[in-house]
Amino acid sequence: MTYCVGVLVRDGLVMIADTRTNAGLDNISTYRKLHLFVSPGDRALALASAGNLSVSQAVISLLQEGTENPDTGQLETIHDAPTMFKAAQLVGRAIRQVRAIHGPGLQEAELRFDVSFLFGGQIKGGPMRLYMIYSAGNFIECSHDAPFLQVGEHKYGKPILDRAVSHGTDLYDALKIALISMDSTMRSNLSVGLPIDIVVIRRDALATEVVHRIDVGEPYFHDLRERWSTALRAAHMAIPSPPYGRPQGSVLGRNGF
């Protein structure tokens, strides 16, 4: 499994991804799922993948080597795409190309063509954007109302994002909340695990501000996990006990309701 989350706030973009892959529970490895395409001053793009690793790796190779534009016949790479929208379309096209090659074989093996991406960043002259790209190559864009997108094992880590992230959230608070969301996911799903890759791209910087890998035993992340657990315990302890009464006199029938 995988968990990746992207948060797009006023000041920029945060994207984080775990690195655990598994082919069955008895075959677990570490693979990078967060990829960067950066030419400082021109573009800073981040692509995080969930799903079948052979598919996502092939997509990333196609994006770098180029895919042919069916209209113009030209080879286009992610390094040349003129806008974020066109770059997202390019990712979609790469997914469809990989499907054309590997889809039938996967189907014969009764495997799903299962892949999804978070794709975000900024290209010179255009706005910063964050997309979620599906296995059919179509995509949706992150909005101010819900300024985050997730792929992979998204449920365990969603409640904190729903509650804590807004468009006005500080960029490094967004990173912190994304890490809390990752922590909740890792606690509940063993197939999501350390190390975690992080990127922070400030709006209009056209460069990465943080590129970091959190590995086992890193003090900050360890401390965050401890503090969050302690705070949650304190938070529920501070809520008054339910007022729904202690022993009542009322006797219920055979079926109490």
Place this chain on the structure above:
Amino acid sequence: MTYCVGVLVRDGLVMIADTRTNAGLDNISTYRKLHLFVSPGDRALALASAGNLSVSQAVISLLQEGTENPDTGQLETIHDAPTMFKAAQLVGRAIRQVRAIHGPGLQEAELRFDVSFLFGGQIKGGPMRLYMIYSAGNFIECSHDAPFLQVGEHKYGKPILDRAVSHGTDLYDALKIALISMDSTMRSNLSVGLPIDIVVIRRDALATEVVHRIDVGEPYFHDLRERWSTALRAAHMAIPSPPYGRPQGSVLGRNGF
């Protein structure tokens, strides 16, 4: 969708369930999913269901009207089962009977035979138990190590249970934590909704201690949701900002990693 959670602690059992059912997003109703079978002094049993409503309702009717024991030919109801284990077996048998009747028709309509139950409580002379019963009629029992079980939309509400519940948790704290877990689920999945049915059964009481329905606008639950949101915000604000640096001088290559 549905969310039900049962917590079995030293002092007793808490079970809560939402009441929202939907056949498609445009057909939403309120149905009780938490059912009680109580004869004070003899037994206090709670059964919460997730899945196909026609299946779970049929199972409950069979449990009350009785199913024939294939070995003895006798009609057995949930009111007569001598132990919790035998009662859980009875639930399993009822599920299999319903499958025998409705399974083929559901299959023809390309619908899954989808049902699961939480079943907990105590029968005179035996220990208090909590089971999760699957659609095949087999079941697992709750243990001290993980003193809760969930059916339905279980992921959003699991992180707080993982962190906060242990066998030694106070009975009404367990109820409070279950309500927080329900709140997280309702926020992230619209098909889980109020009212919420609650039951608390104290160990060895052989009677219910609380039977309550939380409806829209109830002050305690409203306050719990507010306090929890506020506490979560305070909790993440109190965690120090990540130390992963502000702007670096380092320039990344075309593919930053």
